[in-house]
Amino acid sequence: MALQISPSILSADFSRLADEAKAVEGADWLHVDVMDNHFVPNLTLGVPVVEALGKATDTPMDCHLMIEDPDRWAPQYVEAGAGSVTFHVEAAAAPVRLAREIRAKGARASMALKPATPIEPYEDLLPELDMLLVMTVEPGFGGQAFLDIMLPKIRRTRQLIDKHGLELWLQVDGGVSAATIERCAEAGADVFVAGSAVYGAQDPAKAVSELRGLAEKATGAPGTPGHAATGR
Numbered sequence: 001m002a003l004q005i006s007p008s009i010l011s012a013d014f015s016r017l018a019d020e021a022k023a024v025e026g027a028d029w030l031h032v033d034v035m036d037n038h039f040v041p042n043l044t045l046g047v048p049v050v051e052a053l054g055k056a057t058d059t060p061m062d063c064h065l066m067i068e069d070p071d072r073w074a075p076q077y078v079e080a081g082a083g084s085v086t087f088h089v090e091a092a093a094a095p096v097r098l099a100r101e102i103r104a105k106g107a108r109a110s111m112a113l114k115p116a117t118p119i120e121p122y123e124d125l126l127p128e129l130d131m132l133l134v135m136t137v138e139p140g141f142g143g144q145a146f147l148d149i150m151l152p153k154i155r156r157t158r159q160l161i162d163k164h165g166l167e168l169w170l171q172v173d174g175g176v177s178a179a180t181i182e183r184c185a186e187a188g189a190d191v192f193v194a195g196s197a198v199y200g201a202q203d204p205a206k207a208v209s210e211l212r213g214l215a216e217k218a219t220g221a222p223g224t225p226g227h228a229a230t231g232r
Ligand SMILES: O=C(CO)[C@@H](O)[C@H](O)COP(=O)(O)O
Pocket: 008, 010, 011, 031, 033, 064, 066, 137, 138, 139, 140, 141, 142, 143, 144, 173, 174, 175, 176, 193, 194, 195, 196, 197
């Protein structure tokens, strides 16, 4: 299990997005939070900005769609250049069809669970996915406190992944920092989104490598040197 870090551009300076993306080029992914002010009470960016960001950085984009009707919109984010597209199961009308469409278009398919959404009803869907995102805050905003109560769900999800012998990555997002990443890694997460912990730091690239080091220390597993393989 290779550990990966995905800095969230949500905590960056939006007036300098291209430079902010370049500032974390040692990271495995660039996490792009898309919010529509319907699924979550916040509004961020959409397809044209993702397209522009993709031209500004070599780091593959990990688009986290916090939007209604992902069945309609997610494929457009693949076309815009995302290497991984995450939709929320609470918003998807047909998650299996959507995951298959994302894969068929050439990106990694990922499904997210809000804190109150259990993993167990979705056990049979896991083979359809490349990544499962367990939210560790209520989605909508950066800079919130990590929800410790999500640790058992991370553990149970890891057990299900291992039980089925799947290659599925397990991502955590929300409040991940130097103070919390070890707990996430010990619980079985292997892809770590960090917004304020990276972009709030003096040196974002250094913050990425420090987070990677802490996750590695917690699990004894090596991280990737950066830019994880985006293929499945
Ligand atoms: O999806 C979200 C919030 O809804 C996240 O990706 C945040 O952007 C993470 O920010 P921090 O909690 O790490 O500051």
